[in-house]
Amino acid sequence: MDNPQTEIELAKGLFLTSEGIAVFKKRGLAAASDLHIGFEEALGESLARMQTRMILEKFVRVCSRFKIKEILLNGDIKYTFGKESKQEWNEIDFFMRELRKKAELHILKGNHDFYLENMVRDLDMQVLKEYENEDAYFTHGDSEIEKKGKLVVIGNEHPSIKLRDEIGASKKYPCFLFAKKENVLVLPAVNPWAPGTDILNVDSRHFLSPLLRSVKLDDVRVYPLDGESIYDFKRVRDVRKLMLNNPDFGL
Numbered sequence: 001m002d003n004p005q006t007e008i009e010l011a012k013g014l015f016l017t018s019e020g021i022a023v024f025k026k027r028g029l030a031a032a033s034d035l036h037i038g039f040e041e042a043l044g045e046s047l048a049r050m051q052t053r054m055i056l057e058k059f060v061r062v063c064s065r066f067k068i069k070e071i072l073l074n075g076d077i078k079y080t081f082g083k084e085s086k087q088e089w090n091e092i093d094f095f096m097r098e099l100r101k102k103a104e105l106h107i108l109k110g111n112h113d114f115y116l117e118n119m120v121r122d123l124d125m126q127v128l129k130e131y132e133n134e135d136a137y138f139t140h141g142d143s144e145i146e147k148k149g150k151l152v153v154i155g156n157e158h159p160s161i162k163l164r165d166e167i168g169a170s171k172k173y174p175c176f177l178f179a180k181k182e183n184v185l186v187l188p189a190v191n192p193w194a195p196g197t198d199i200l201n202v203d204s205r206h207f208l209s210p211l212l213r214s215v216k217l218d219d220v221r222v223y224p225l226d227g228e229s230i231y232d233f234k235r236v237r238d239v240r241k242l243m244l245n246n247p248d249f250g251l
Helices: 045-066 086-100 236-245
Strands: 007-011 014-017 022-024 029-032 070-074 104-108 130-132 136-139 151-154 160-164 170-179 184-186 221-224
Touching: 014 045, 029 045, 045 086, 070 136, 086 104, 104 130, 160 221
Parallel strands: 029 070, 070 104, 136 151, 151 184
Antiparallel strands: 007 014, 014 022, 022 029, 130 136, 160 170, 170 184, 170 221
């Protein structure tokens, strides 16, 4: 694939990074979604701990590159729907304490975040439903949103794109989505094990996020991540055309 980069400037001062984190450079704010801490707990405590540290390392790299002052977690910080487990509680407590060493922290509630208020109470932190500044309006995206007249940043969907690799195996790659007409930016899941919805094989009417169901999917811009780089794939229609003309197309 052409032009691998560690970040792409979507608009003046707004960067999409290879870590799956959006950066508003002027304000020094980094926004990420869908951490799903605790996702790997069923496979063993050590793997869950490794997952948490991998996500934390992404923030550390972005904070270093951009001199981040604020971090916004845009929902689905925890994985389980039910009452928190001891391991999940410990992982989230560790993660929050480490992040607060890097920057001021804002937490938005997602549809997985039952009991999250209890989990951060000892940290004297407030869990919000939405957050707004002069740059954008942030909310998780699992419920209806009124038009804001400014950039709306959501998560929830876990957008991805399924491509073949060099040996012919199919793999999902998380991606940012940007709907220019609607002025909506969709963040990928920052959790590397939760790539989610394959946008090339879904009708926009069936998106999880209500805001995306009225979007003309063919016109949406796609920015996939492969773990080290981020790429500009142009519009969904361009990707479909390229794959139709080149069945072996992939990363």
